[in-house]
Amino acid sequence: MKLSVIVPAYNEEKRLPKTLREIYKYLSTRAIAKGEDERSSSTTQSYDSEIIVVSDGSKDRTVEVVKEMMPTIKNLRVIDEKENYGKGYAVRQGMLKAKGDYRLFTDADNSTSIDQVEKMWPEFERGYDIVSGSRDIKGAVLDPPQSWWRMRIGDIFNLFVQAIVGLWGIWDTQCGFKGFTKKSVEDVFPRCKINRFAFDPEILVIAKKLGYKIKEIPVIWKNDPESK
Template identity: 45%
Template sequence: MSHEPQTEATATPDAVSPYLSVVVPAFNEEKRLGPSLKRMLTYFDSQPYSYEILVVSDGSTDGTEELVRRIAACRSQVRLLAYTPNRGKGHAVRYGILRAKGERLLFTDADLATPIEEIEKLHSKLDAGYDIAIGSRDMLGSELVKRQSWLRETAGKTFNRFVRLITVPGIHDTQCGFKLFSRSAAHTIFSRCRIDHFAFDVEVLYLAIRVFEFRVAEVPVRWAHQEGSKVHLLRDGLRMVHAVWRIRTTRYRGITAPSLELPLQ
């Protein structure tokens, strides 16, 4: 597996690891990323803990990387990680998680479909002793401010039923892009992940629950559909179904961490 050299817009502020790392996978997100980063910075500046935001450009060809560089030049908490070519959301999240320095690691979608303020609900679960807390759009207490189209919503619910049957029973929503991990759980899981595309969430939860027996809390969150989804319903849907079956039939115990040209920092 080869990569072009990563680019980092700025170094970590100091040698002390931040309390929270936020990993944001981004593929051609120039239009949506600016407001999202501004909202995250405003929110985390008001919190009592230190943080870093790692934007992982997954082979972007628009102005995503230049946008992040400009913001990082003014805000030391922001770092850009970039590589080419495009490898998929799962690869981007894994790339960022394995380079994050925080005690807790969140990955969130660039569009902030789940508002960043919802992280407080996830933090409370880790405070209570859980290793992982995941946002859910399909539980009692979830608030869907703006729904997807009927077709996408139906397809998503059908996929989640299939996932519960085959891989992770008890999890209502594997695909919500808002998940918080302890550092130990994150590195144990993501160092063993293989799936690069949108089914990576299922692999992460399968490893967490069925292989390593981490404590996982599913938490109802606010969520609003954002236009511009990169998921192609038919192509990616079929790929995800196939991947779920592969996950169920793969032996994960004992596999080694993926070989990366860059040192994990």
């Protein structure tokens, strides 16, 4: 299997259906388009894929909603965690139980749409093991744009993170759109311990210490005022 898409979710019964439909539609249509090109291109990516929703102790109908969508969305799975351990824990469970040669986690609010994964393939082909979406490098688009003071606060926070944990050159550790090779997942995620805030930097710090190559790519990010 080429690609696993992991969606951590906590009480997302309202927003999740639209996100899952968009992910599935994209993967399905791209699979056809890429398949048509396979005879003419050696770099064609196959979108043989799965979607894994990890419910992090949801109290609403998140799990039921996913199960109701399974008949119409191929290779959709749900991991039903009964307790709320945190987004980091949910991401870790999904990544380690996935089957894809490449594994992407993305947010349930669809702030970064699935089509941005196209930007990751060239970097994987260049030998990068982890490709991390960024809202803070050249080429990134924020919709709506952030105010100047929010941008300055973000810059200060990013510099603080880089200085504290040694992630120099990575400007957005918190973006919830990150892709990994199977090998990097299997090496990095079992070593992760943080379940809630700051789980993203931990992933990148461990990966860097293990010698994995990390690349940031600019993404289009849409701000959802109801994001958690």
